[in-house]
Amino acid sequence: MIEEPIRAAPLAEGWAALSNGDWEGARASFEESLVQGDTPEALEGMGWVGHMLNEDRLTFDARERAYRLYLGRGEKGSAARIAAWLAADHLLFRGEPAVANGWLQRAHSLIDGLEPGVDHGWLAIHEGHIAVALDEDTAKARRLAASAVELGRKFGAPELEMLGLGLEGRALVSEGELEEGMRRLDEATTVALAGEASLLYCVAWACCYLISACERVRDYERAAQWCSRVGEFCGQHDIFLLNTCRAHYASVLSWQGRWEEAESQLSAAVGGLQSSRPPMVGDALARLGELRRRQGRAAEAEELFSRSETHTLSLLGRAALALDHDQPAEAAELADRYLRRFSDPGRVERSAGLELAIRALARLGEQERADEALSELREIAARARTRPILAAVCSSEGTLAVARGDHDAARRSFEDALDLLAACDAPFESGRVRLDLAATLSALGRRDRSRREIEAAIANFREIGADGECSRAETMLGKLRKANxxxxxxxxxxxxxxxxxxxxxxxxxxxxxxxxxxxxxxxxxxxxxxxxxxxxxxxxxxxxxxxxxxxxxxxxxxxxxxxxxxxxxx
Structure with a gap:
């Protein structure tokens, strides 16, 4: 009896469907292939279907079976590659760093001693990403990322080169090496959107590296340009941003005053992450909380921050909320707690915490500590050179000048901050600085100009829906009119x-x-x-x-x- 040959076409069709973002088509093809017999290649593909559709059971089951089959065939490199992806899965889907570390160590045991190849590159990518995500070990991440780039170029693996560039760029930006870091991130995103890579998850991952790095240094202009290109790519390929990327993208929209769009992206991200990757939902919750704070919906903001209480962004949001409620001591403590998370002086992530600390310390009359924080913020801004961080320095200088009673110096600083913000489309931040400038002008007796600044701030706040700040500005205007x-x-x-x-x-x-x-x-x-x-x-x-x-x-x-x-x- 002659056995019917196994048809190879479904396997190839499944991988082609994955490259085109046709997840259900890929599922059908891989299922057809598996009916003919379990193969690690089909199971690896099915693992990607589960990953992209956020079906964690399918992801783990398919990848663990693929791992065992590769191992059974003696293909240690392929087994190590799957082990590296399983490490990422345990972290992203289940928040299990110990289990993730176990899979990383297993991958090392399998691959050590083999000739360097693409599988070594995948292990380097995952190990580097986990190092920076869990421990902020940027030096380790840079070393591993550079190795992945080299292997990707040597063996013609664009996904490796792209992700290696993105990871290395993200680490360099965190260390304050912005020019070099952004060059790598720009190149990585170009590779992603030029269609050189076939794994769409990796394309989205590379884009997410860039958007998150831009957010860290408040380079919203660069982020906005790339987000437009990412949107076009997603539309052409009928795919959606990853939920984590949605959250970062929402911060860009929020900065631009496009709050309805930001809310839509954040709500989608929270819903998606809550159902599929609960360990990652804290980031989106904190960002939504900050949007609610800016909208003047303080109770909702507090509730969202409490649901992600220890997330770094929640610490910042709670500090800002404490300042809104005239509780500078609590704000200073929360800002300090945030800064302790990024203990190396000069890290760009510290800028947001330093800015809040300066405002809180100024209200508490702790001039010396505030001056120290301002000095560090200036050092970060000198390296970053992004308009929002430079504006933060000017605004902080104005805050401390007011505390010293030097209102004319404060006026100049607030004016400089406003000029910088006007150049980068930031209606909420511009409105806040206008109110600081208005108070300073009022202190100088320049009532007419003070009134004009308050009225301009009110217009800004009304346009974007910042009801709380709008009410504060209207109260200031009423007091100004009564005080002649x-x-x-x-x-x-x-x-x-x-x-x-x-x-x-x-x-x-x-x-x-x-x-x-x-x-x-x-x-x-x-x-x-x-x-x-x-x-x-x-x-x-x-x-x-x-x-x-x-x-x-x-x-x-x-x-x-x-x-x-x-x-x-x-």
């Missing part, structure tokens, strides 16, 4: 003529019986600044008490009204 000083026509010929406009405003509110804290709230100033103004008023008027100053104000008709006297210049 009126004087009788002969006031300039009185002892009050030596007082500045701001000192006259403070004096008028002292006369109303307000405390320094009340005055600070009314005029949108720090209590420290009001204390200094009151001391200057008493010195200039030669008085020793607030009661005497209030009496003098009443004698000369100083008061608060809707408009200022024409004799007083703005």
């Amino acid at each position: 000083v009126t004087l009788p026509p002969d006031a300039l010929n009185t002892p009050l003529s030596d007082l500045s406009r701001r000192e006259l405003e403070v004096l008028a509110l002292v006369a109303e019986g307000l405390t320094n804290r009340d005055i600070a709230e009314r005029l949108v100033l720090s209590e420290h600044t009001v204390n200094r103004h009151v001391a200057n008023i008493l010195r200039k008027l030669g008085l020793t008490s607030r009661a005497a100053a209030a009496s003098l104000a009443g004698r000369y008709g100083v008061g608060i009204a809707g408009t200022s006297h024409p004799g007083m210049s703005p």
